[in-house]
Amino acid sequence: MKVLIVSQYFWPEAFRINEVVLSLIEVGCDVTVLTGQPNYPQGEVFDGYRAAGFGVQHHEAGYSLCRVPLVPRGHGGARGLVVNYLSFVLSAGLLGPWLLRKQRFDVIFVYAPSPIIQAIPAVWLAFIKRAKLVTWVQDLWPQSLEATGFVRNRRVLAMVAVLVRWIYRRNDLLLVQSQAFIPPVQVMAGKTPVLYHPNPGELAFGQTQPLGAPALLLEPGFNVVFAGNLGTVQALGTVLDAAELLLPHPDVRMVLVGSGSRSEWLQQEVLRRQLDNVQLAGRYAPEAMPGILAQASALLVSLVRSPIMSQTVPSKVQAYLAAGKPIIASLDGEGARVLEESGAGVSCPAEDAVALTQAVLRLRAMPSNELQRMGEAGQLYYKQHFDPAVLATRLAQIFSQVLAGKKA
Structure with a gap:
């Protein structure tokens, strides 16, 4: 089966679609990526690349990679992001067909975190x-634009x-990363079917880890590790408020691993509030x-x-x-439901901030065998629901059903 994946974001940028491509190849798909x-x-454009560059590469993992020009995001600001998004839509729509000339594809698969408009050139290519055409919806538009404050004008929304x-209804199938996405997407999708397909875990967690010291060595104590994007929706102010409430407990430390739009703000706040129990560790490769998460006493996710x-x-x-570690989920709804169903930690x-503080202290007071039990429950749930190989096989089967004209 020949699959074209359309994604504005792709390797060497760190997105889950990178590993989905590798997993699809493992189950026998012939994959090409347009990015x-x-x-x-x-x-800023990575070293070795040019904003105006375009062409075809052949990756050693066994797939072809077609790159089109785009205007870089810049260092923040709505105007820069809008230009970045639109430049990909335009160049992928105009240059994509030329780069992919004489190639036939059975399925075009769109990886669609924000912005969903990157599916527009895929609609054209599918025609x-x-x-x-199958789109994997990772974010709800226009709801997320309003929730993040990116767009407030009701007419624009x-x-x-x-x-x-228009995009949804030109697909043959829509996949959503959360079961809670199904109702709002189906309302907008009309007759286009909608199916739940979760994000898989990272391949790195299923591989043998190299010997030697990890890239980041955590200090002794009860280390609560937050890993990932440090952005506006991660409720990082709440994390700092909890850290301030935890100052009387000197063995507890908040370790934030990653980068994002709030990185500079975090540095300023940690200094201003003298939060010596918060470590801003920076960004590390997937x-x-x-190796970093394995050292954590608990792992934190917040929204x-x-x-x-x-x-x-x-x-x-x-x-x-x-990772097999207890998890603290400072969030509502579907994310908390997954954690509670897995038995891998506590939610608030x-x-x-007060509830988050109490959750940290609750785990800190637990015996080690109970923390280990939570970690093992999480790993079991992961293997049953998020294993990359299992989900890649399922995704290939979904493609086959779409080709056969059957309901997924």
Whole structure:
């Protein structure tokens, strides 16, 4: 089966679609990727690439990689992001067909975190190639635009909703990363079927880890590790508030591993509030994360309180479950449900610093065998629900069903 994957974000940027490609190849799919020039999250094009560059590469893992030009994100600001998004849509729509000329595809698969508009060139390509179109919805539009404050104008939000409905209804199938996404997506999708397909865990957690010291060595104590994007929806203010409440417990430390739009703000706040129990460790490669998470006493996932965020399962949840460590979920809705169902940790309401503090102290007071039991429960749940090989096999079967015209 020949599959074209359309994603604005791709290797060497760190997104889950990178590993989904490798897993699809393992189950026998012939994969080609259409993407842009890597510039996330720094906002500058990576060394060895050019913003105006385009062409075809052949990756050693066994897939072809077609890159089109785009305008880098820059260092923040709505205008820069909008130009970045639109530049990919335009260049993928115009240059994509030329780079992919004379190639036939059975399925075009869109990996669709924000922005969903990256599916527009895929709609055009599916028409040209007479291929089936499947979009994997990772974020709800226009709801997420409103929740993050990126767009507040009601008329603009209504126009975005019209565009999203147009995109959804030109697909043969929509996949969603959370079961809670099904109702709102189905309302906009019309007759296009919607199916739950979760994000898989990271391949690195299923591989033998190299010997030697980990990339980051944690200090002794009860280390609560947050790993991933440090952005506006991660409720990092709540994390710092909890850290301040935990100052009387000198053995407890909050370790934030990652980078994002709030990195600079975090550095300023930690200094201003003299939070010597908060460590900003910086960003590390995905393959280094298993060794870092393995040292944690507990792993933290947090989101802001909003209806849209309560429908989301952060992708770090899968990595946390695979790590085999107790998890603290400072969030509402679907993410908390997954944690409670797995038995891998404790949850508390989103943006409640007091409840988060109590959750940390509750785990700190537990005997080691109980913490180990939570970690083992998480790993079992991961193998049953998020194993990359199992989900890749399921995804290939879904593609086959779409090709056969059957309901997935």
